[in-house]
Amino acid sequence: MNDYEQDNAxxxxxxxxxxxxxxxxxxxxxxTVRNAHETELIEDYVELIGDLIRHRGEARATDLAxxxxxxxxxxxxMVRRLNELGLVKSQPYRSLFLTEAGQSMAENSRARHDIxxxxxxxLGVRDSTARIDAEGMEHHVSDETLAIMQRFxxxxxx
Amino acid sequence: MNDYEQDNAxxxxxxxxxxxxxxxxxxxxxxTVRNAHETELIEDYVELIGDLIRHRGEARATDLAxxxxxxxxxxxxMVRRLNELGLVKSQPYRSLFLTEAGQSMAENSRARHDIxxxxxxxLGVRDSTARIDAEGMEHHVSDETLAIMQRFxxxxxx
DNA sequence: TATAAAATATAGCAAAAGCTAACTAATTAC
DNA sequence: GTAATTAGTTAGCTTTTGCTATATTTTATA
Ligand SMILES: [Mn+2]
Ligand SMILES: [Mn+2]
Ligand SMILES: [Mn+2]
Ligand SMILES: [Mn+2]
Numbered sequence: 001m002n003d004y005e006q007d008n009a010x011x012x013x014x015x016x017x018x019x020x021x022x023x024x025x026x027x028x029x030x031x032t033v034r035n036a037h038e039t040e041l042i043e044d045y046v047e048l049i050g051d052l053i054r055h056r057g058e059a060r061a062t063d064l065a066x067x068x069x070x071x072x073x074x075x076x077x078m079v080r081r082l083n084e085l086g087l088v089k090s091q092p093y094r095s096l097f098l099t100e101a102g103q104s105m106a107e108n109s110r111a112r113h114d115i116x117x118x119x120x121x122x123l124g125v126r127d128s129t130a131r132i133d134a135e136g137m138e139h140h141v142s143d144e145t146l147a148i149m150q151r152f153x154x155x156x157x158x
Numbered sequence: 159m160n161d162y163e164q165d166n167a168x169x170x171x172x173x174x175x176x177x178x179x180x181x182x183x184x185x186x187x188x189x190t191v192r193n194a195h196e197t198e199l200i201e202d203y204v205e206l207i208g209d210l211i212r213h214r215g216e217a218r219a220t221d222l223a224x225x226x227x228x229x230x231x232x233x234x235x236m237v238r239r240l241n242e243l244g245l246v247k248s249q250p251y252r253s254l255f256l257t258e259a260g261q262s263m264a265e266n267s268r269a270r271h272d273i274x275x276x277x278x279x280x281l282g283v284r285d286s287t288a289r290i291d292a293e294g295m296e297h298h299v300s301d302e303t304l305a306i307m308q309r310f311x312x313x314x315x316x
Numbered sequence: 317t318a319t320a321a322a323a324t325a326t327a328g329c330a331a332a333a334g335c336t337a338a339c340t341a342a343t344t345a346c
Numbered sequence: 347g348t349a350a351t352t353a354g355t356t357a358g359c360t361t362t363t364g365c366t367a368t369a370t371t372t373t374a375t376a
Contacts, residue, residue, distance in 0.1 A: 018272070020213050020225075021289060027227030029293040030202065034334090036294055037195065041363080044188065055178050062323055067178075069185030069192075074364060076325055081362095093324055093371055114176070120303060123310070129302045131179060135187040136194055136298025144287045145278065152281070192364090199333080220353055232334060234355055239332090251341055251354055 033140065040139035043109045044068075045078055046087055049096055050106030058095040112146060113138045119149035122156045191298065198297035201267045202226075203236055204245055207254055208264030216253040270304060271296045277307035280314045 020026065048067060052059035061079060065072045079096065082088035087102035098106055116138045120130035141149070178184065206225060210217035223233045237254065240246035245260035256264055274296045278288035299307070 020209060023224050025286065025289070026225045029290050030225075031227045032290050033294040038362090051178060060323080061325095066181050067184045067188075069189045070363090071365065072324065073326080073366080077363080080325095123303070123306055125300075125303050125306060128183065129300050131183070132187050132190050133298055133300050133303050136191040137295050140291055140294025140298065142283075142287050142291050145281070145283050145291050148281055148283060196332090218353080219355095228333090229335065230354065231336080231356080235333080238355095 036139045041078075042082065042085070042087070043105060043139065044135075045082060046098065046102050046105045047109040047113065049088065049098060050103065050110065053098070059097075060095045064096075109138075112141070115146055115150050115153065116141060118153045118157075122153050194297045199236075200240065200243070200245070201263060201297065202293075203240060204256065204260050204263045205267040205271065207246065207256060208261065208268065211256070217255075218253045222254075267296075270299070273304055273308050273311065274299060276311050276315075280311050 049059040065075045117134040207217040223230045247255045275292040
């Protein structure tokens with residue numbers, strides 16, 4: 001199958017309604033999703049640590065575990081990674097702190113998360129559903145789309 | 159930190175604007191995302207196989223690899239898994255076919271994908287951006303939100 | 317203050333999803 | 347019809363993200 005055939009007419013009649021994208025562009029779609037999946041859990045952890053500090057005064061591993069819905073061992077391992085990445089500063093058996101880089105990531109993630117959540121609410125999605133959808137969608141929304149969502153919120157809010 | 163304290167007043171003044179959700183609900187958010195991530199790659203493969211069959215007449219592993227942006231070995235491994243899951247029927251060195259279950263999953267995924275894509279376009283997102291965002295978002299949109307997106311499309315299309 | 321409980325850490329296991337390298341089968345070109 | 351090219355498979359490696367079980371440390375209680 002050569003490059004010419006690759007992006008050309010389908011063999012059957014009805015099926016050409018929405019053609020396949022060019023191979024390179026198509027691959028880029030999936031690559032973008034894979035890249036998002038590499039960073040999204042880290043962002044969620046950092047964002048949650050920031051939220052816990054803001055709302056509760058401190059971020060403890062056990063609260064991360066219960067809110068994430070995973071075991072403490074899983075959190076422990078992730079915290080080590082966040083340390084290695086320079087996002088979190090922590091001492092053994094003590095609660096967690098964000099580095100400068102961590103705080104900056106937390107703020108970015110929270111801002112993005114809030115926009116997506118408010119957008120869904122403005123669309124008319126029920127709050128509990130909007131929260132669930134936003135938790136996943138936030139990592140797959142481009143800056144372009146985010147800006148449009150923000151405008152939509154402003155136009156449909158009061 | 160007990161259950162009472164868990165969902166109560168923050169220690170600092172300004173920070174209570176948007177409170178943390180109850181622990182159980184918060185955990186459910188992340189669990190839903192983790193569940194979506196377990197099935198999303200499978201859905202993307204099945205959907206792509208269906209699209210290739212519809213548009214090109216057959217689905218070959220090499221085309222899956224180039225469109226997914228991964229190596230053939232990766233596709234080979236995934237195809238074995240799709241076989242085990244009863245979604246794909248294939249013989250060594252021959253092109254791929256969907257089972258009944260596979261076709262049904264492909265149709266569902268495509269319908270959902272289309273709605274998300276059209277919704278983004280209706281919002282005003284550029285086509286190439288909309289395609290990228292839709293590829294990731296589609297797996298994190300609830301039925302409730304999807305219905306609202308569909309309504310939005312109908313109201314804003316002609 | 318000694319002990320019980322809770323929190324944290326570490327070791328080892330598993331599945332998923334990618335990779336490269338080496339091999340085999342099928343198709344195409346000559 | 348053979349040789350070269352293309353396509354597909356398999357084995358073995360790596361990283362990520364979960365888990366359980368066990369040890370250690372900190373905190374709370376009697
Ligand atoms: Mn998230
Ligand atoms: Mn995702
Ligand atoms: Mn899709
Ligand atoms: Mn997708």
